Amino acid sequence: MTTLRPVILTGDRTTGQLHLGHYAGSLRNRLDLQETHDQFLLLADAQALTDNAHNIAKVRENVFQVALDYLAVGIDPAKSTICLQSALPALAQLSMLYLNFVTVSRLERNPTIKDEIQARGFGRDIPAGFLCYPAAQAADITAFRATLVPVGEDQAPLIEQTNEIVRRINAAAGADLLPEARALIPPVGRLPGIDGRQKMSKSSGNAIPLSASADEISHAVRQMFTDPNHLRVEDPGCVEGNVVFRYLDAFDPDKKELEALKDHYRRGGLGDQKVKRRLEDILQALLEPIRERRLELAEAPDYVMDVIRKGTGRAREITDRTFDDVARGLGLFVL
Amino acid sequence: MTTLRPVILTGDRTTGQLHLGHYAGSLRNRLDLQETHDQFLLLADAQALTDNAHNIAKVRENVFQVALDYLAVGIDPAKSTICLQSALPALAQLSMLYLNFVTVSRLERNPTIKDEIQARGFGRDIPAGFLCYPAAQAADITAFRATLVPVGEDQAPLIEQTNEIVRRINAAAGADLLPEARALIPPVGRLPGIDGRQKMSKSSGNAIPLSASADEISHAVRQMFTDPNHLRVEDPGCVEGNVVFRYLDAFDPDKKELEALKDHYRRGGLGDQKVKRRLEDILQALLEPIRERRLELAEAPDYVMDVIRKGTGRAREITDRTFDDVARGLGLFVL
Incomplete structure (x- = not known):
């Protein structure tokens, strides 16, 4: 230094x-x-x-x-x-x-x-x-x-x-x-918060803390807002303002695959469950070592x-x- | 302590x-x-x-x-x-x-x-x-x-x-x-200031600093406001609001003599000069040792x-x- x-x-x-x-x-x-x-x-x-x-x-x-x-x-x-x-x-x-x-x-x-x-x-x-x-x-x-x-x-x-x-x-x-x-x-x-609100904050209950357990992460991703008009898998979906895609934009390391996924979602035929599963895997992989290290440090x-x-x-x-x-x-x- | x-x-x-x-x-x-x-x-x-x-x-x-x-x-x-x-x-x-x-x-x-x-x-x-x-x-x-x-x-x-x-x-x-x-x-x-204004301050030029020389003290007392209606020695004078008496109230050690002086001033027959001389003697005696000590300390x-x-x-x-x-x-x- x-x-x-x-x-x-x-x-x-x-x-x-x-x-x-x-x-x-x-x-x-x-x-x-x-x-x-x-x-x-x-x-x-x-x-x-x-x-x-x-x-x-x-x-x-x-x-x-x-x-x-x-x-x-x-x-x-x-x-x-x-x-x-x-x-x-x-x-x-x-x-x-x-x-x-x-x-x-x-x-x-x-x-x-x-x-x-x-x-x-x-x-x-x-x-x-x-x-x-x-x-x-x-x-x-x-x-x-x-x-x-x-x-x-x-x-x-x-x-x-x-x-x-x-x-x-x-x-x-x-x-x-x-x-x-x-x-x-x-x-x-x-x-955004998992509810799509502009600001993520603990007090609004729409945040995923860095200390979140695996279950809490799953739960948060399940609750996450998507496109409210994307009712059936085969419908075309909207990516813009879709919280799950906002998170993927922020955390998905494979930008090319993400673009393909977005195209598929826009065309229709891609269910929210599948996109959420991808996001959850990414978040679990990101947060697991942080959570473990945090627990060690807390000790x-x-x-x-x-x-x-x-x-x-x-x-x-x-x-x-x-x-x-x-x-x-x-x-x-x-x- | x-x-x-x-x-x-x-x-x-x-x-x-x-x-x-x-x-x-x-x-x-x-x-x-x-x-x-x-x-x-x-x-x-x-x-x-x-x-x-x-x-x-x-x-x-x-x-x-x-x-x-x-x-x-x-x-x-x-x-x-x-x-x-x-x-x-x-x-x-x-x-x-x-x-x-x-x-x-x-x-x-x-x-x-x-x-x-x-x-x-x-x-x-x-x-x-x-x-x-x-x-x-x-x-x-x-x-x-x-x-x-x-x-x-x-x-x-x-x-x-x-x-x-x-x-x-x-x-x-x-x-x-x-x-x-x-x-x-x-x-x-x-x-009050020597000009009778409510507040004595260096910036108003109506203050007597503790470091004042003997001449500055004389000059300040000569300039001091008294009763503006007390024009002739034989006139009755007003003690209240009279700057010289305000100063005597603050510094004259002999309160009894001061009261007698005030009575005389009120009745008439006591000139401003005489009252000012008394005040000047008191202020010179008060400030001389302070000034000397201040000069020593400044060295x-x-x-x-x-x-x-x-x-x-x-x-x-x-x-x-x-x-x-x-x-x-x-x-x-x-x-």
Whole structure:
């Protein structure tokens, strides 16, 4: 791991176990990225608190669960740094500093924040921490001097806001203290829930967690939505928006066979059962080793804790140094 | 210094040298309080940045100046702890945590914030750090477990907001993690500027800094507003709202003589010159040793830095411990 590699910051809010949607959208990419980048994975418990202050136990318990998920899919602590957000004081220090370089109305105009305020039904009772989280995210990104941030398309405005803060800090310092970051939008779109809903989430009951048992996987695939108009095997079926095919697009390693299968389905004569069987085989093969590794790791909590501790230790050195650089560069009083 | 003494948190934004108004309203009390309390004086540079992000040099330079003022008036580092806000990461960590326990609309309703937003003419462009500073102040107060906070009457709502956060944190933890604090309103009201304006401030040019030379003191007293209708010595004069008498009320050690003087002034036959001479003698006697001590200390910057470093070191231990207690008490994931 050399610091000459480009730095990537990514991570997950610790509000639940990770699922197939995470695997398709981000975890899989991270396995590649750790080979070529200096990758930091943030167990984002502090950010999770911005809308879960009433349920801290959930946020705490999922720190360990998400770390298990990372290691189970093949994140290698020798290549990637797994670290705990709330244990990195420089992130809070930079957040508080950056809040002076962004106005309340700018935060309120952030499209991601606007959408999420609506989605969460906060109304007038937005926790201040939630409104401020773009500044906290700017702190996360810049503390690691990350230049690449994998995000969903809907989160690109957050990177723009980070870069606005970076430009203001650099202007105030009269020097290029911090690099701007670039959003890395994943090639694969978001995986739908098994019920066809846009978003897979544990709370909606439409997710397949990475820890799913063989039976749970079978059950989920059986329940999966297909083409509601494809009633008889001989009918022509629709592939677009068909959840089973969306999953095959994401996970089938044999793209040629998949295209042939789609053609057959469109023509008619291919039953949902057969397509689902193919998907199930693929998912069972994908998830079995992850599940087994996850069970092994769960039996070795000391090892997992050690990974988090060591990663957080490394992250602390880096982020403390950044805060010190920023404080000196801006001309704060430094002891 | 025993920890059994009640804890007081006080301090000053590092935006300018301290002046007679600070002496009358707070510094003087602190000399008494340090004999009976565990007193922390916060060099509040981080708070100063919430409305001075465009002028960081001013905030930095006045850290040292305010520390000089403290030591010059007789704050004793063996009795009081002088510490630098931006060098205490736990304050930022607690601030970010507390922001999750207060809503944006509650911050906007804070009367002190409302007044100050108007006074500063921020309009819609309020820096987010400024809106959030009540949470930061709650962090300052609770990080030291202070139960007494000397504030002006206009700042009492900030203590109420702190206590609201304390109650929420304690409720979330299901334990009395943090003590509530009480505002300690100073017995003497605010000292007016020499021009009679409500507030003495360096930027208004109506302040007498603690570092004022003998000539500057003479000049300031000569310029001081009296009763505009008291034109001839033999005329009856008004004592109420008369700046010279407001200052005598604050600094004249001989209250009996002062009452006699007021009676004489009211009856007529006592000229402004004579009253001003009395005030000047008192102020010269008060400020001469402070000025001399300040000059000596300015020649010994290493000593002053050492005081700030040692105080901040002690403060860091205490505030880090509080953050750790709060994190564990709330049930965050602690490494």
